[in-house]
Structures are given as C-alpha cells and as structure tokens.
Amino acid sequence: APLRAAASGLPVQALRYQVFVGSATLAGLAGGLWAAFKGAVFPSVASVAMSVDALLVILLGGVHQLWGSAVGSALLVWGGAELGQGLDYWRGVLGLVIMLVMVLAPSGVLGGLQMLLARFASKRGRA
Missing domain, CATH: 1.20.5 (Single alpha-helices involved in coiled-coils or other helix-helix interfaces)
Structure with missing residues (x-):
C-alpha cells in the first residue's frame, strides 16, 4: 500500500x-x-503448463498470505500425486477443486482458514 x-x-x-x-x-x-x-x-522448460502451475500454486495457497505459495505448492504436488494415480483427467478435477476454492475462499486456502478462525473466535467471544 x-x-x-x-x-x-x-x-x-x-x-x-x-x-x-x-x-x-x-x-x-x-x-x-x-x-x-x-x-x-532448454526453452521447453518455460512452457505454458509451468506458468499455469505457478498460478495455481498462488491461487490455492492465497495471494495475500506469506506462506500461501508453500501451502499451495504442497497442495498442488499432493493433489497431483493423489489424483494422478486413478484418474486420466486429473488436471480437470484439479481445475474443479480450484474453482471451488475460489468460490468458497477467494483469498486461497490460508485466507479461508483465517476467515474461519476469526469467525470461530468471534462466536467464542460472544458466548
């Protein structure tokens, strides 16, 4: 700012x-x-898929979070390993998961967790 x-x-x-x-x-x-x-x-290393993976890491973890990229990277690697075992189109399922995260927690997984913790703390403070 x-x-x-x-x-x-x-x-x-x-x-x-x-x-x-x-x-x-x-x-x-x-x-x-x-x-x-x-x-x-080699130039093939800088492919579109690598750029999309970098974007997915940020979107999953959280744009405004310090540890967002680490969490997003762990989720992407874990999700790719788990979904890639049994699905041919695991990237499509991963895309659906990304859309679900963006709808439920627009600021990523860490932002969603912070929102839930703040909501839980405010309810606890009222009780």
Missing part, C-alpha cells in the same frame, strides 16, 4: 527499488541453482 507507506513517512520509491532488486537477486539465484542442478536449460 504505497499511499499508507508514504503517509507513514516511509521512502516508497527506495523501498520499491530494494524489493525489486532483492526479488530479482533471489530469482536469479534460484534459476542459476536450478540450471546447475539439472545440468542444462
């Missing part, structure tokens, strides 16, 4: 620059380590 940060007296442009440089550094390091681990990098 740049307006809030500016109202608080924080240097917004400097912070944006630091975050951009830091994220680019981490992305470059991750790519370099991945290439060293695999031994070679």
